[in-house]
Amino acid sequence: MxxxxxxxxxxxxxxxxxxxxxxxxxxxxxxxxxxxxxxxxxxxxxxxxxxxxxxxxxxxxxxxxxxxxxKEPTAFSSLLELRNIAEEIAQRGHRYSARLIARSEVDTNAALAEEFEDRMLKRLFHVVIVHEENGVAVQLEDRYVNPLAVPDFLERDFQTATPTAILLAATPVDELEHTVEATLPTSDQQRLLGIGPLEPCLALHRRSWSRGRIATAATLTYPASRYALYSRHRTTARGTFPQ
The missing domain is CATH 1.10.10.10 (Winged helix-like DNA-binding domain superfamily/Winged helix DNA-binding domain)
Structure with a gap:
């Protein structure tokens, strides 16, 4: 000094x-x-x-x-890639666990039909899961799945395999769409993530296409003090992605 x-x-x-x-x-x-x-x-x-x-x-x-x-170092999750959160946590040498909050088959309302770009789609699978790192909640997953993509999705054991791992094993991914926004948690999110009402959160909304149709739409909510989203890719000299 x-x-x-x-x-x-x-x-x-x-x-x-x-x-x-x-x-x-x-x-x-x-x-x-x-x-x-x-x-x-x-x-x-x-x-x-x-x-x-x-x-x-x-x-x-x-x-x-x-x-x-x-302070524990902030964990990072890829913004543009489709990554399995259980594998990310294991790679850091930490313990992964999950709490299944809800699992159901739901009627497709107008908003969900628009989300999946299919007005003929009548039913969707729905799960809500809290993902934990060393026993601390780091991600709240609220996901809808097209039954045509994974017909037995709701029968899977979500304590041993994440929805992302199940989907990747069952159907190829053709296209991804990501939208990120900063939010304050709802009362349910506060309870499930164990955070206060003024804890900033990052909400990553993701849609995945497979074989020309939207296979799944999910909102992944992260407490900003526990997780960060990142991306690093090669670009052209003008900062755009290579074609």
Missing amino acids: SDAQPLYARVKDHIRENIRAGTWEPGRRVPSENELVESFGISRMTANRALRELSAEGLLSRVPGVGTFV
Whole structure:
């Protein structure tokens, strides 16, 4: 650390280096403001600024009345590709689990018929599933499936195979459509994801085509503090996708 650095920056570097080196693992309580004041000979305001800025950067999580903790790294999910969330979680060395909330066959109303671009479609399969990483809810899946794509879809065990894995094994994917929006959770989403009413969420709406028809439409809701969506692809020199 350089003596020319502002005091709050020196404290931030100290905390950041301990996290980067693995000395302070996710979930560990970091020194309090009072402890930092004593260790570095700084003011309480300086200590507060260091912890506040590291929290804003996503490295720390501050719990009022309890303390400040090293935050679990944000998990990432591909924005453009069709990825199985169970495999993503396993690749991070974490434990995947799922809670099946609803499973039913429903009548196709006008909105769903428009969603599937088929006014002759009378029935759809519907599932609602909470996907968990190390026991923490990271995605709420609300999915409709065309019975023509996977006739036995509702008979599957969704604790051992995700809907994405089932669909990929049953039918080829010709085309994907993704729309993302920032939302605040509904009361049901708060309950199922275990979050508060002001927790920002990312809602990924996905439609998948197979053999020329829409096979499934799903809304995947992620608590923004627990998950991020990303995409990285090669492009032309003008930033467009190669044809």
